[in-house]
Amino acid sequence: MRISELSATSGVALPTIKYYLREGLLHQGEQLAATRAEYDESHLRRLRLIRALLEVGRLSVASIKKVIAAVEDESLPMHQMLGTAHYALSPAVEPEPGEEWQAARDQVDGLVTELGWDIHPDAPTRDELAQTLIRMRQLGLPVDLAPYAEVARKLVSEVEMKTIPFHGPRDAAVEALVLGTVLYGKALDTLRRMAQESASAHHLA
């Protein structure tokens, strides 16, 4: 298809498509003549992925470039490629050197070992969870995360793993991962507050 058709089919404005092409987020079409290039399904898939990363993942263009580079590097195994997108979704957490930080990181690392989870030693989620633990401790909250870990494990293994098309095009797998992580995460957060309201209504009725 021509670039105008790519724009019409994807719903992405022409100047935006040209910007993605210049930035290297969208791969070039097949050059048929000096002023004519042909685009195909792979471009539509890429535009969907960019939209997911931008609008739902709320990633910066710089982060999106890294994710796209991983998608395009066919020598990178699927797990590492998905990890690039996944880690980009984690909020940046700056470790605060000191005993308190070390104790929290030790607790996170201990929990991961105990659960037998396969998490990279440098995964940003370890620092992210450590920061939440510190906040909980400072505020006097009990820090037993085991029930939360169990719920997360169950949800992921029984429901969420089935939503990722591992064996299709790489763009589609990353897109499904990002959309699912963010949007089902939002839904879970809202449903948890709804369940709290309902439980409070019953308990205090």
Added chain:
Amino acid sequence: MRISELSATSGVALPTIKYYLREGLLHQGEQLAATRAEYDESHLRRLRLIRALLEVGRLSVASIKKVIAAVEDESLPMHQMLGTAHYALSPAVEPEPGEEWQAARDQVDGLVTELGWDIHPDAPTRDELAQTLIRMRQLGLPVDLAPYAEVARKLVSEVEMKTIPFHGPRDAAVEALVLGTVLYGKALDTLRRMAQESASAHHLA
């Protein structure tokens, strides 16, 4: 205790305490002399609550005033009081009139009925969930929320309800609700992404 001791014990700076007193967020101490007032445990509890609403709940001073008004209105039952804090934590969602919105709201309302959950008809969480559903539909994601609702219900009924001191001072119950909702929510979100990484590692190894 004197105001200086209240500041030292709570860790809240004196000018900040005076600001809370002026804004009516913190109740006045008992006036012992023209320039001397006595503060007690209830003021320490209130300062903890304000800190929780401000730093963890990230509420505006205007929202905090509403929550504090509910805490101070002893005629308001505990469930409604907790609801004020709870609803203040929900992001503001503007319904977009139209068929798409109505269909999503109908799905949310249907889910709540099906689950038998006791959720106020005007709870902001209904609109919040409807907005996420619309986003999912637009992006072609399956919208079966039943497994998420079940996980939320289980977590709340088996773990979270026990963390709220329903029968203590009203400030303490609201504080526990806000801290727990936000911080365990954050932990759950991080643990879910960790579980995804681990499941992906196993599946794709």
